[in-house]
Amino acid sequence: MGDCVMTFQIGGTSNLSKASAGNEGAAPSVRVAIPPRSLLVLRGAARYTWQHGIPEPDDFLSDRRLAIIFRRVKGVPDIAMASTPDVDDSERVETSKGIKANDEASVFSALEAAGNPQLVLFDGFNAEERFGHYVREKLPDAMRILDMQDFHALRLGRERLIAEDASAGAVASYLPTAFDEDLQRELAAVHRCDVTLAISEHEKELLVDTYGLPSWKVVAAPFGFDCSSEELPSYEERRGAMFIGNWRHRPNRDCAKWLIEKVWPAVRQRLPKLKLSVYGANQTPEDAALTQENVGAYVRGYCRSVEKAMQQHRLLVAPLRYGAGVKGKVLEAMQHGLVVVTTPVGVEGIAPPDEFPGYVVETGAEDPEAFADAIAEALRDPSEWEVRQRRASALLAESFDATRLEEELRDYLRERWQRLAADRQRDFVGQMLWHSSLRSTQLMAKYIAAKEQAGTLQQTLDK
Template sequence: MKILVIGYVWPEPASSAAGYRMLALLETFRRQNWQVTFASPAEKSIHRANLPALGIDEVNIALNCSSFDEYISALQPDLVMFDRFMMEEQFGWRVERHCPHAVRLLDTEDLSCLRHARHQASKASEHVELDVKPELLFSEHAKREIAAILRCDLTLMISKAEIELLERVFKIDPALLFYSPFMQPTISASQQQDLPPFKLREHFVVIGNFRHAPNWDAVLWLRQTIWPLIRARLPEAELHIYGAYPPPKATQLHNPKQGFLIKGWANDVNQVMQKARINLAPLRFGAGLKGKLVDALACGTPSITTSVGAEGMAEHDSWPQPVEDTAEHFAERAVALYTEPNQWLECQQLGFELHNRCFNFNTHSEALIQRLIQLETELDSHRLSNFTGAMLRHHSMKSTQYMAQWIEAKNRK
């Protein structure tokens, strides 16, 4: 099978969870000996993955340019995966015109309209925002994202909580959605034993790309409220904050006297996480699954997070580590977990079990391949059952097409 992935950005596995999840999807395709090409209109960064070394072709493509039509007509992929709905908006009509029989796959990374709605709600409240009002959820952003889901043959969803929301609130046909969480190697018993024990670990850690709004908000909440409460109880403890692309407003928060240390880029997330005793993820809004929590599970580092952070991370809301939504309770649980080795060890062991049960690479990659093969063989009947999607492609793709062609003509002048 010939696969074309149209990326919103070039994958940076050391910068974001979205980056290493994309690599896991690409590896899933490559394990089938499928021919995989990754194309993106974004500028290549110095932190991007070396895709050619993984047997994946790289192609630069342009927005609003007919050169893509020539490229995809020659390539004739069997499956095209759009990385986030914006890429489907830009290139979906071109794919349909030149490769009408190619499977159209959308990878949302997270349900961004939910993240945006929670972000808007958080601006009017200092509380953790899990449920949002319909007037915030049913936004222009949501209309675009849901339309892209309906236009595609299948959408990969990282969170079962978001699948449930799409089916219940937006009435999306379950046949259009597929659960595809983070996919990681199993942590063996010997690997667990080799990790640093409680007594050899110290300090707290926070990890998250500073360009991601929920992460920056979490840093501010820590700085203004949570960390002073922890520091008052643990005056020798430090908070080490790592993340890609720290802006000046973040580095200005660096304060060694208060143990609040902005470390910036982490060359090796696992190494950083394994040295820490506790991982903090005080997320007041957001969506999807939290890569920082999955990393912590694999490194045997217990986490404290909020209900937003824990959402979708385990079956039936059974996240086995502390979840607190107020600064006072969050700090209290952080101190307790930091100072009680038996509680820490129990959280660690439950974390290993959850990691191996819920994020097993082989389990999820095999299920995805089976679904894609089935979809390819049943594509005509599958599309016939999605009249709404066909209608949206007929109308909205025309408007997108004309806008793109107008921009292209304007750029020639």
């Protein structure tokens, strides 16, 4: 098929929105429905001349989407990505949840349509559980790569501690034990794959030093940003503070609620005119009702231009009480010139708290007054604000430059590809987990497929 992107829609119906690149607003966009069991191929002008994407659903309870996406990556062998993009991984979902057609023939057909790629990327451990055995059976020589996104077991464990009213220190220092079922599932997927992409050096170190993964199987692959210098709006050209995060992600909802209900009233006692704007997709009526005009806290809904919104504000305030991974909102804020006020969880994987260029409130996840003090301090001196803005830009360029990170990842994958066969011979735990007696995910998937086929047959007979 050459240079193209292919999407095999397994479950749920999506609407692809396309508009001519460079003419946004000048010509109407085109919406194309992608029903289940359909194959979408984008190549040539459709891929490069026209902007395309899956819009955020207006309805929080809209149909889930399940798809396998194939694309070519420069400098490495052909790569396929198995993805379950609309399944909320913050929930403990079973491997069958949200799947409407995951039988062996469908997955094999999708892999064949992609030209039997040599690299397969699983977008989260749930995707590996669902598709890993199919890929191994159909493409035994392909390199299987797991993108962890973040350390799910760590995030879920911290969430349980929040529910138990644990201290901020206990939440920040928590590590799952060997008895944690979420950890068992996640580490099993990591071991079954040839390569795991960790979102930060911090989570790579956890996998290697705490949980015993071979260091050669894990690589840090953090978010990358365009770090070319550009003139950012000054302190005087900006106003107020903001928070942004998808409401469907529970740490974001918890943070926004804590910020509006507990922190912001304390902020207004110090800065009576300071306003807060909270942005995020997948907002429910209950989320919108959090707006408190009497203290200047407004829930704005979906943000159509993150860059524009961020460059209008002075501060990103993110009193995150739990979570894992690297917070993209914090890095984007640094890119667009905001000074960040957050907690130790908010800077995890970015910088040690005492080296972060913004303000890290050690007790901010449990002490609204301390967090409010930090916000007031961040706005006290415009010259200090500008110093911290410059330091944030320097940190971003040093650690999160997209061009450098892409080159490093490409070199790593090329090296791993060349020694794949030898590495598998020394990967004793990974090969052990593929032993037939331990393939519970494969057996479960085959059971689900057989059950769905039986249900379809019964419906036909009933007619």
